[in-house]
Amino acid sequence: MAKNRIKGDTRIPQHIAIIMDGNGRWAKKRLMPRSFGHKMGMERMIGLMERAFDIGVPYITVYALSTENLKRPEAELNGLYDLIRNHFEKYMDRLCQKGVRLRVIGETHLLPQDVQEILRRSEKKTESYEGKGINIALCYGSRAELVRATNLAVERGEKVTEESLSSLLYTAGQPDPDLLIRTGKEVRLSNFLLWQAAYAELFFSNKMFPEFTDKDLEKAIVWFSGRARRFGKTDEQLAQ
Numbered sequence: 009m010a011k012n013r014i015k016g017d018t019r020i021p022q023h024i025a026i027i028m029d030g031n032g033r034w035a036k037k038r039l040m041p042r043s044f045g046h047k048m049g050m051e052r053m054i055g056l057m058e059r060a061f062d063i064g065v066p067y068i069t070v071y072a073l074s075t076e077n078l079k080r081p082e083a084e085l086n087g088l089y090d091l092i093r094n095h096f097e098k099y100m101d102r103l104c105q106k107g108v109r110l111r112v113i114g115e116t117h118l119l120p121q122d123v124q125e126i127l128r129r130s131e132k133k134t135e136s137y138e139g140k141g142i143n144i145a146l147c148y149g150s151r152a153e154l155v156r157a158t159n160l161a162v163e164r165g166e167k168v169t170e171e172s173l174s175s176l177l178y179t180a181g182q183p184d185p186d187l188l189i190r191t192g193k194e195v196r197l198s199n200f201l202l203w204q205a206a207y208a209e210l211f212f213s214n215k216m217f218p219e220f221t222d223k224d225l226e227k228a229i230v231w232f233s234g235r236a237r238r239f240g241k242t243d244e245q246l247a248q
């Protein structure tokens with residue numbers, strides 16, 4: 009029988025962020041087109057989200073397309089848009105039926121019109137749900153998000169505080185990610201959730217995203233559970 013890594017005393021992250029890197033390299037190694045890697049990546053993304061919700065993780069944010077990724081060849085971008093056109097809605101309907109709120113975050117106005125409509129329709133179906141959420145970052149960049157939030161505060165004539173700025177980000181009202189996972193061997197944040205992940209534990213995996221299994225996710229959660237989170241305090245202060 010498969011070993012259940014998540015025990016009763018495992019500390020469950022309240023928000024997992026994932027940089028889903030390595031689809032292209034995974035496909036190339038198998039002499040397949042990059043678009044095949046993205047398709048397998050999308051299926052893995054759904055699988056991991058299902059497992060994470062089963063474990064009790066309430067919020068998940070995934071990096072599906074950065075603003076910089078928009079410079080990729082048109083054929084690759086069209087492949088990603090086709091994945092959304094052909095599969096996104098049915099996957100999200102299935103996933104969100106358990107009361108999960110979907111948000112698509114980023115400069116989505118840069119996407120083709122029909123793709124924007126599919127995303128908006130899927131979001132709308134979940135807008136009454138609270139407490140559990142998926143954020144899909146598309147055409148996303150963290151610096152742009154911070155500039156947008158700052159400009160909103162300026163327009164309102166508000167003085168910026170940490171709380172007010174957080175409340176103007178796409179992730180307003182959600183707990184900050186406490187575990188950030190990046191697959192694909194790279195060890196950087198690539199302009200992803202720079203503000204929100206200020207205290208996140210960072211878990212880097214050498215696996216390419218399509219081969220990052222549910223068991224790997226469980227291992228990352230168990231690793232997270234074993235980390236001492238001090239938020240700048242000493243062990244003695246925390247013990248009190």
Ligand code: FPP
Nearest residue numbers: 028029030031032033034046049050072077
């Ligand atoms: C980066 O790795 C990944 C992406 C640019 C796309 C990630 C997309 C998915 C996992 C699935 C699609 C999900 C939606 C919602 C459309 P890479 O492909 O650049 O890999 P590489 O670093 O090996 O070239």
